[in-house]
Amino acid sequence: MTQMLGSDAVLRALEHEGVDVCFGIPGGAILPTYDAFARGSTVRHVLARHEQGAGHMAEGYARASGRVGVAMATSGPGATNLVTAIADAWMDSTPLVCITGQVRSNLIGSDAFQEVDITGITMPIVKHSWLVQDVDELPHVLKAAFHVARTGRQGPVLVDIAKDVQEARFDFHYPDELDLPGWKPPTKVHRRQVAEAARAISEAKRPVVYAGGGVLNGEACAELLQLVELADLPAVVTLMGKGCLPDSHPLNYGAPGMHGSKYANWTLNKADLVIAVGTRFDDRVTGKLSAFAPDARVIHFDVDAAEVGKIRHADIPVVGPLKLALTELISALRELDAPHHDAWLRQVEEWRELYPYRYSRNGALKPQAAVEALRDLAASRDEEVIWTTGVGQHQMWAMQYLVCDRPRTFITSGGLGTMGYGLPAAIGAKAARPDATVVCIDGDGCFQMTCQELATAALERLPVVAVVINNGWLGMVRQWQELFYDERFAHTHLTHQVPDYAQLAEAFGCAGFTVEDDDELGPALEAAVAAGRTAVVDVRCDPEEKCFPMVPAGAASVDVIEAPEEAVA
Amino acid sequence: MSSHTISVRLENKPGALARVSQLFSRRGYNIQSLAVGPTERQDISRLTLRVDCSEHSLEQIEKQIHKLVNVLRVTELRPDESVERELALITVAVSSERRGDLIALTQATGARVADIGRDAITFEIVGRPEEITAFEELVRPYGVRELARTGRIGLRRPSSAGRRPTPALT
Numbered sequence: 001m002t003q004m005l006g007s008d009a010v011l012r013a014l015e016h017e018g019v020d021v022c023f024g025i026p027g028g029a030i031l032p033t034y035d036a037f038a039r040g041s042t043v044r045h046v047l048a049r050h051e052q053g054a055g056h057m058a059e060g061y062a063r064a065s066g067r068v069g070v071a072m073a074t075s076g077p078g079a080t081n082l083v084t085a086i087a088d089a090w091m092d093s094t095p096l097v098c099i100t101g102q103v104r105s106n107l108i109g110s111d112a113f114q115e116v117d118i119t120g121i122t123m124p125i126v127k128h129s130w131l132v133q134d135v136d137e138l139p140h141v142l143k144a145a146f147h148v149a150r151t152g153r154q155g156p157v158l159v160d161i162a163k164d165v166q167e168a169r170f171d172f173h174y175p176d177e178l179d180l181p182g183w184k185p186p187t188k189v190h191r192r193q194v195a196e197a198a199r200a201i202s203e204a205k206r207p208v209v210y211a212g213g214g215v216l217n218g219e220a221c222a223e224l225l226q227l228v229e230l231a232d233l234p235a236v237v238t239l240m241g242k243g244c245l246p247d248s249h250p251l252n253y254g255a256p257g258m259h260g261s262k263y264a265n266w267t268l269n270k271a272d273l274v275i276a277v278g279t280r281f282d283d284r285v286t287g288k289l290s291a292f293a294p295d296a297r298v299i300h301f302d303v304d305a306a307e308v309g310k311i312r313h314a315d316i317p318v319v320g321p322l323k324l325a326l327t328e329l330i331s332a333l334r335e336l337d338a339p340h341h342d343a344w345l346r347q348v349e350e351w352r353e354l355y356p357y358r359y360s361r362n363g364a365l366k367p368q369a370a371v372e373a374l375r376d377l378a379a380s381r382d383e384e385v386i387w388t389t390g391v392g393q394h395q396m397w398a399m400q401y402l403v404c405d406r407p408r409t410f411i412t413s414g415g416l417g418t419m420g421y422g423l424p425a426a427i428g429a430k431a432a433r434p435d436a437t438v439v440c441i442d443g444d445g446c447f448q449m450t451c452q453e454l455a456t457a458a459l460e461r462l463p464v465v466a467v468v469i470n471n472g473w474l475g476m477v478r479q480w481q482e483l484f485y486d487e488r489f490a491h492t493h494l495t496h497q498v499p500d501y502a503q504l505a506e507a508f509g510c511a512g513f514t515v516e517d518d519d520e521l522g523p524a525l526e527a528a529v530a531a532g533r534t535a536v537v538d539v540r541c542d543p544e545e546k547c548f549p550m551v552p553a554g555a556a557s558v559d560v561i562e563a564p565e566e567a568v569a
Numbered sequence: 570m571s572s573h574t575i576s577v578r579l580e581n582k583p584g585a586l587a588r589v590s591q592l593f594s595r596r597g598y599n600i601q602s603l604a605v606g607p608t609e610r611q612d613i614s615r616l617t618l619r620v621d622c623s624e625h626s627l628e629q630i631e632k633q634i635h636k637l638v639n640v641l642r643v644t645e646l647r648p649d650e651s652v653e654r655e656l657a658l659i660t661v662a663v664s665s666e667r668r669g670d671l672i673a674l675t676q677a678t679g680a681r682v683a684d685i686g687r688d689a690i691t692f693e694i695v696g697r698p699e700e701i702t703a704f705e706e707l708v709r710p711y712g713v714r715e716l717a718r719t720g721r722i723g724l725r726r727p728s729s730a731g732r733r734p735t736p737a738l739t
Contacts, residue, residue, distance in 0.1 A: 123588060124595045128638040131583070148638060182580060183638045306632035309625075 007036040007166040013142035023054040027074025030101030032166035049452040053424040055085020060428025076114030089156040090125040091415025095149040096156035129158040135168040152185025153304035189320030198332035204273035213240030214278020218322035240414040243404040257285040259396040263351035281311035291556035364542035390422040390446025392476040394469035420449030426464040444470040454508035457534040472496040501538035511535040574646040577616040585639040602720030653723040662712035
């Protein structure tokens with residue numbers, strides 16, 4: 001037992017949990033805890049410029065490291081600014097502990113200055129939350145917060161701490177045990193279900209693995225690779241799963257879904273057995289549900305029972321930790337005959353050859369060319385490159401053209417589709433992996449939503465490279481307006497020129513580059529990566545380039561619109 | 570679509586009830602009735618929910634509730650395996666001349682008179698939810714001035730103990 005203040009107890013708890021970095025902004029109701037930082041801690045605090053940025057940094061940190069990300073903010077607007085990041089973490093199952101200050105206990109409920117019911121506001125988008133009004137509960141609550149965030153299906157939690165609790169002196173003891181009788185994430189898998197899954201796989205004629213972000217969260221990448229190789233299974237990997245199976249592996253058929261390849265969509269939809277692993281049949285993957293993989297039986301592996309059968313009936317549900325489930329599946333498969341589906345493998349390979357991602361290089365600089373140049377640059381470097389993205393066309397091109405052979409090297413906002421995610425997520429990833437080069441591929445619309453975090457990157461010495469795929473438009477919205485709203489381009493034009501991204505970068509103490517044609521692309525990107533400080537590369541691209549292939553919303557996934565034939569060189 | 574009774578044992582903690590009820594509105598399920606109160610243990614409450622939904626939705630509801638940190642157990646109370654009761658208070662308008670008739674009429678139903686006013690009587694009735702509804706119909710012609718029902722509460726019948734309860738979802 002040690003006598004200390006609640007505020008010091010917060011930092012001691014973070015230290016006990018192995019937190020090395022947290023991201024935040026101080027303010028009135030969290031001031032006592034920031035005063036504890038002044039007294040000293042092994043936890044590094046990264047000062048963001050907006051709490052949303054702090055939240056996405058914590059997410060980027062979590063995604064790059066596999067550890068729980070921590071974001072801190074004051075009450076009221078500080079807390080509400082975190083909401084987008086919390087919702088993002090909720091949708092993408094990113095483990096996050098958000099710590100907010102709350103007004104003093106005696107003022108709670110009185111509409112005090114900067115008071116907001118943040119546990120109420122965030123209730124539908126957290127795994128759990130706590131409002132701490134008694135300092136003696138603080139250690140247990142913080143330990144529980146980390147435990148809940150990282151166990152079972154990962155996700156965000158929130159701890160709201162009244163200011164007087166932070167100021168109170170008490171006997172601190174960090175508990176060894178937790179009293180959480182209602183929190184029972186699965187730790188085992190059902191043997192018989194696994195055996196049935198193995199049998200179905202060995203008997204399938206057209207099997208496909210459909211892997212998602214759960215494989216990364218469940219640390220089951222090695223097991224997935226083993227499974228795919230053992231049974232010679234073609235695999236499709238969702239946006240959130242990118243990197244869980246090496247992109248350059250011959251059995252990896254890449255991303256299915258709205259902007260996935262025709263061959264991945266066909267492979268998934270024409271299968272007779274879909275082996276879903278850590279994925280949730282998102283509408284952006286399935287397209288029209290009634291037409292999704294109509295001939296397939298479904299095996300669904302997931303740590304979250306509520307995902308199994310939620311969208312698509314699972315013929316063989318297997319609930320439990322994926323690492324364990326896949327390990328057991330592999331040993332069960334070894335007892336059975338090797339599956340025979342050579343014809344199917346030939347078929348999917350033929351589709352891959354027939355329908356590659358493609359675009360025309362004619363005319364103005366193409367955004368895809370920028371992504372390809374980045375991919376090639378990364379391949380030529382010795383250090384690992386971690387990618388982050390915003391949301392929109394550039395994100396889909398990054399998904400299509402980047403090659404990610406290692407887990408946790410592709411960090412993006414999938415479920416919520418949060419524009420502005422890329423830059424702060426990159427800063428968080430850099431804090432987690434200082435040895436890696438971190439590149440944010442962003443859109444011009446996205447970049448303008450969180451570009452103030454350039455100051456954070458510059459001053460906190462967390463150098464990242466932001467490549468702004470600048471087409472002067474809210475490109476994906478423009479694409480929908482062109483295709484589905486008779487080219488009525490209402491309020492999507494941003495212009496190539498305002499702001500001048502290179503000058504903006506310089507103003508924030510970063511390096512700025514502007515690229516207007518193909519020849520400048522390679523040298524500028526190389527210089528940006530070699531700059532040794534945060535750099536922004538403004539790549540001014542063809543505003544009319546559209547992202548193909550595309551499955552229109554509500555259409556069957558097999559009905560893929562490809563890039564127009566005549567446009568392809 | 571059909572009606573289902575869900576029984577939830579949850580920790581008696583601030584916000585626990587809100588977490589369950591918000592889950593219903595958030596995922597678009599409609600609650601017909603909700604009753605909450607203490608159990609044999611002071612630190613545990615029981616929530617009895619009546620919902621109108623498909624079997625598929627019911628499974629989703631149970632799984633989603635089960636994930637809540639404060640929830641200890643979720644079970645469906647099937648009608649043939651459970652005892653269900655409800656309490657209602659009903660104030661019926663009645664003139665002093667017809668008061669006797671009304672009381673005589675209601676005596677056979679097991680309702681009790683809780684209060685008598687100059688031109689109205691408040692009855693209390695405890696019973697199966699269908700009995701409450703029947704009583705409501707019985708007195709409706711007199712003019713129901715106010716009505717409050719608790720919503721049903723329920724427990725599994727010990728006499729059906731040989732059969733397994735709805736398994737807590739894993």
